[in-house]
Amino acid sequence: NTVFRGRHFINLEDFTKEEIDTMLDVSLDLKRKFAMGEDTDYLHNKTGFLMFFEQSTRTRNSMEAGMAQLGGHAGFLDSSSMQIAHGETAKDTAIILSRFGHMIACRYCNWGRGNQYLTEMAKWSSVPVMNLQDDLYHPFQGLADLLTIKEKHQDLRRKKISIIWAYAESHKKPISVPVTQVLLFPRYGMDVWLAYPKGWELPEWVITQARENAEKHGGTLTITHDEAEAYKDADIVIPKSWGNWVTDQTGASVSGATAVIDDALVSNKSWKCTEAKMATASKDVMYMHALPADRNNEVEDSVIDGPHSIAYDAAENRLHTAKAVMTLLVGGK
Numbered sequence: 001n002t003v004f005r006g007r008h009f010i011n012l013e014d015f016t017k018e019e020i021d022t023m024l025d026v027s028l029d030l031k032r033k034f035a036m037g038e039d040t041d042y043l044h045n046k047t048g049f050l051m052f053f054e055q056s057t058r059t060r061n062s063m064e065a066g067m068a069q070l071g072g073h074a075g076f077l078d079s080s081s082m083q084i085a086h087g088e089t090a091k092d093t094a095i096i097l098s099r100f101g102h103m104i105a106c107r108y109c110n111w112g113r114g115n116q117y118l119t120e121m122a123k124w125s126s127v128p129v130m131n132l133q134d135d136l137y138h139p140f141q142g143l144a145d146l147l148t149i150k151e152k153h154q155d156l157r158r159k160k161i162s163i164i165w166a167y168a169e170s171h172k173k174p175i176s177v178p179v180t181q182v183l184l185f186p187r188y189g190m191d192v193w194l195a196y197p198k199g200w201e202l203p204e205w206v207i208t209q210a211r212e213n214a215e216k217h218g219g220t221l222t223i224t225h226d227e228a229e230a231y232k233d234a235d236i237v238i239p240k241s242w243g244n245w246v247t248d249q250t251g252a253s254v255s256g257a258t259a260v261i262d263d264a265l266v267s268n269k270s271w272k273c274t275e276a277k278m279a280t281a282s283k284d285v286m287y288m289h290a291l292p293a294d295r296n297n298e299v300e301d302s303v304i305d306g307p308h309s310i311a312y313d314a315a316e317n318r319l320h321t322a323k324a325v326m327t328l329l330v331g332g333k
């Protein structure tokens with residue numbers, strides 16, 4: 001445990017593959033104990049702060065429930081009701097909260113600011129700072145995705161996983177989910193496909209890093225603008241967009257960004273996951289989605305509710321992976 005204790009959890013790239021494997025092992029152990037009703041009092045008397053600049057269903061509640069099940073206490077902090085609203089800095093907020101408790105977790109997805117804010121908090125906090133999603137990374141989601149896929153496939157090498165989406169940096173669209181996935185899956189020897197309409201690229205540094213990860217670990221990365229190529233014989237598909245999700249610090253929609261996204265939905269309407277497209281994939285293909293899903297624009301009900309969907313399994317695993325990370329980073333004797 002000493003390898004993990006006290007570290008920040010901002011980005012899975014900060015952890016070796018062996019360390020990520022340990023997180024997955026601990027997640028499965030905690031999942032089994034949860035099913036058996038066994039005590040998991042690893043964070044007895046510990047306090048964690050959960051600070052949100054934006055809305056959340058899975059992330060907030062997996063962390064809150066997880067902390068309670070680990071015997072600790074989670075304090076939910078809405079940034080708009082904190083002194084941040086009056087300009088208090090990340091530095092001062094981190095110093096104070098870290099004197100009150102044992103971990104600080106934060107979601108701040110604002111484009112160009114979120115990751116900087118988290119990094120600044122981590123610089124000044126004396127306790128672990130955890131990223132509940134920023135503008136670049138969503139490590140808890142990535143870990144839960146990986147656990148869910150590994151529950152279905154023991155060996156991920158040569159599995160074709162297609163990340164299909166319609167939004168990009170150039171449109172100030174949150175890219176934390178595809179960035180996390182495209183960096184992570186090649187590390188497990190997977191054949192990763194990125195499919196998106198032209199003009200909706202991820203930043204070049206992400207592609208460069210993903211290719212390095214693939215080379216090092218025996219995976220591959222293929223980019224296509226042809227959706228059909230991405231679905232063909234795929235073992236896992238992740239068709240994802242975030243709809244009208246961009247908000248500012250107060251939780252209100254960012255008007256300029258919303259307008260761009262609305263246009264994008266219209267022009268890329270065909271990029272919807274359908275049963276017909278799924279039929280071209282492997283016969284055991286799995287449909288995965290970080291959720292929330294936009295059932296009107298992103299996916300047909302018969303796919304997300306159908307036998308190939310592991311979207312809810314991945315959401316369930318958010319609890320167990322959250323507990324594993326908190327236990328490893330905050331717990332221990």
Ligand code: CP
Pocket residue numbers: 055056057058059060133141290291292
């Ligand atoms: N996938 C995810 O992070 O969900 P929430 O936005 O509900 O936390």
